[in-house]
Amino acid sequence: MLEGRMMHVPLTLTHFVERARSLFGRSEIVSRLPDGRLERSDYGAVAGRVARLCSALRGLGVRPGDRVATLCWNHARHLEVYLAAPAMGAVVHTLNLRLHPDELAYIAAHAEDKAVVVDRSLYKLWSAFAARVPSVRHVVVVPDDGPAPEGTIDYEALVGGAAADFDFPRLEENAAAMLCYTSGTTGNPKGVLYSHRSCVLHSMAVCARDGLGVGNDDTVMPVVPMFHAAAWGLPYAAVACGAKVVFPGPRLDPPSLLELLERERVTLTAGVPTIWLGILQALDREPKRYDLSRLRSMVVGGSAAPAAMIDGFRERHGLEVLHAWGMTELNPLGTVARVKGTLQGRPAAELLELRASQGVPVPLVEQRHTGDDGRALPWDGKTFGELEVRGPWVAASYFGDEGKDRFTSDGWFKTGDVVTIDPEGYVRIVDRSKDVIKSGGEWISSVALENALMGHPAVLEAAVFAANHPRWGERPVAAVVLKEGASAGEAELASHLAAGFAKYCVPDRFLFVKEIPRTSTGKFLKTKLRERYGDVFAAEGGGEP
Numbered sequence: 001m002l003e004g005r006m007m008h009v010p011l012t013l014t015h016f017v018e019r020a021r022s023l024f025g026r027s028e029i030v031s032r033l034p035d036g037r038l039e040r041s042d043y044g045a046v047a048g049r050v051a052r053l054c055s056a057l058r059g060l061g062v063r064p065g066d067r068v069a070t071l072c073w074n075h076a077r078h079l080e081v082y083l084a085a086p087a088m089g090a091v092v093h094t095l096n097l098r099l100h101p102d103e104l105a106y107i108a109a110h111a112e113d114k115a116v117v118v119d120r121s122l123y124k125l126w127s128a129f130a131a132r133v134p135s136v137r138h139v140v141v142v143p144d145d146g147p148a149p150e151g152t153i154d155y156e157a158l159v160g161g162a163a164a165d166f167d168f169p170r171l172e173e174n175a176a177a178m179l180c181y182t183s184g185t186t187g188n189p190k191g192v193l194y195s196h197r198s199c200v201l202h203s204m205a206v207c208a209r210d211g212l213g214v215g216n217d218d219t220v221m222p223v224v225p226m227f228h229a230a231a232w233g234l235p236y237a238a239v240a241c242g243a244k245v246v247f248p249g250p251r252l253d254p255p256s257l258l259e260l261l262e263r264e265r266v267t268l269t270a271g272v273p274t275i276w277l278g279i280l281q282a283l284d285r286e287p288k289r290y291d292l293s294r295l296r297s298m299v300v301g302g303s304a305a306p307a308a309m310i311d312g313f314r315e316r317h318g319l320e321v322l323h324a325w326g327m328t329e330l331n332p333l334g335t336v337a338r339v340k341g342t343l344q345g346r347p348a349a350e351l352l353e354l355r356a357s358q359g360v361p362v363p364l365v366e367q368r369h370t371g372d373d374g375r376a377l378p379w380d381g382k383t384f385g386e387l388e389v390r391g392p393w394v395a396a397s398y399f400g401d402e403g404k405d406r407f408t409s410d411g412w413f414k415t416g417d418v419v420t421i422d423p424e425g426y427v428r429i430v431d432r433s434k435d436v437i438k439s440g441g442e443w444i445s446s447v448a449l450e451n452a453l454m455g456h457p458a459v460l461e462a463a464v465f466a467a468n469h470p471r472w473g474e475r476p477v478a479a480v481v482l483k484e485g486a487s488a489g490e491a492e493l494a495s496h497l498a499a500g501f502a503k504y505c506v507p508d509r510f511l512f513v514k515e516i517p518r519t520s521t522g523k524f525l526k527t528k529l530r531e532r533y534g535d536v537f538a539a540e541g542g543g544e545p
């Protein structure tokens with residue numbers, strides 16, 4: 001082999017910190033505090049504080065590879081820990097504040113966190129499991145809604161009292177940088193340990209125009225929490241290109257978010273569908289209230305974005321939704337639903353269909369889907385199979401080595417998502433493999449039904465799940481939340497679906513509920529629905545579906 005003659009420079013997040021400091025010192029970082037006030041900072045100030053935080057953490061005895069946990073909302077200090085822990089050779093471990101204390105105790109103990117940085121507003125939550133995490137030696141409190149409690153270290157005092165000059169160590173690119181746990185609905189959460197290299201390469205994909213397209217002139221507002229899969233890589237991507245960042249803190253209701261989007265002239269934002277469904281309703285109620293003319297991209301992922309929502313934003317408010325699929329195990333971005341140049345001329349309905357799909361892989365991510373025998377299936381847009389991916393930011397194993405069965409012997413990661421892939425490479429998620437509905441030997445896609453139901457004008461949200469059925473094995477049942485003041489009956493919703501689905505796919509029951517149970521990261525919790533309503537057909541003999 002004739003070797004190339006180029007430099008081997010390790011790909012590390014430290015470069016992003018130095019770049020932001022030396023080139024983009026005046027780019028703003030805005031954080032909303034729990035009381036609603038906005039706190040303004042910039043990359044220059046944050047980079048200086050990152051160096052101090054590194055000195056301080058080293059002074060506390062944090063060593064390379066140690067895990068520094070965060071239990072924080074989205075704000076500038078959280079970003080400082082995101083940068084400082086990896087830059088000093090340690091690992092930032094984001095704890096999900098929506099989890100139960102028992103789950104948090106399990107995760108923090110499993111990660112063997114050495115120190116924890118916790119918001120004062122979340123201190124009560126920390127106290128509920130602190131005793132069960134003996135590895136934690138230092139509790140650092142961000143005084144967001146009051147002073148740090150006794151026996152803890154005040155974050156501001158810690159940073160303020162530390163040496164300003166810190167020589168960032170020269171790290172290997174494969175050194176661990178961040179630890180995120182999956183929020184699985186079954187089994188224990190599993191740790192995914194990102195490396196500097198995976199975070200850097202992932203950031204490049206997030207910045208790429210065919211990725212999420214984050215650039216220096218953007219104002220980025222990650223609504224997706226920083227404890228959910230690195231806020232989809234947006235914080236690191238924003239630092240990489242010096243983009244202004246707006247952190248919404250704990251106020252995630254539609255009026256607060258809309259006001260912030262308008263006031264800070266946000267250009268790119270991201271979150272789960274529930275957030276945007278709420279925003280769409282608010283905009284529909286008062287279409288002229290907010291000036292969102294700067295907002296060019298709303299990234300939606302984490303669960304399927306209903307086509308009606310994507311269309312509603314565009315048609316009624318001139319706003320572009322960018323649908324993306326990812327997983328904690330992928331750092332997390334995998335696919336993005338952009339319409340390829342060669343498909344631009346297609347009819348409007350087809351274009352919407354492409355934008356509502358999960359899209360095609362971003363550069364460096366490869367995909368295939370396989371059947372039960374492990375063989376790759378055809379990209380025909382019809383055949384169901386489990387999505388498998390590989391690439392430089394896909395987990396090669398879990399931290400602690402659980403879940404070995406998710407990694408194939410030929411080097412792919414099994415996502416657990418059941419999909420079709422069409423001849424152009426567009427992926428469509430049919431279901432999580434555990435949520436798939438099998439009725440009389442036929443597979444039914446709950447995601448497709450949910451999408452169609454959410455296209456009905458009276459429906460706010462819908463989750464379709466499998467209920468046991470004495471004759472058909474399983475039958476689909478829909479849990480539906482109606483919009484405020486709207487009405488629609490079972491027969492109407494069934495006929496709405498019958499227009500687009502084979503008869504056997506249409507749910508046999510529509511349950512009208514106040515809300516749909518969710519996971520800590522905003523996904524429908526179908527296990528709960530099955531627990532509660534899984535036996536609705538038990539008493540019936542079962543007729544033709």
Ligand code: AMP
Nearest residue numbers: 301302303304324325326327328429521
């Ligand atoms: P998490 O690790 O919490 O990000 O969850 C990853 C899982 O969320 C994926 O395996 C999918 O089941 C689901 N998911 C993420 N993005 C999407 C999307 N755009 N459409 C449908 N499901 C999604």
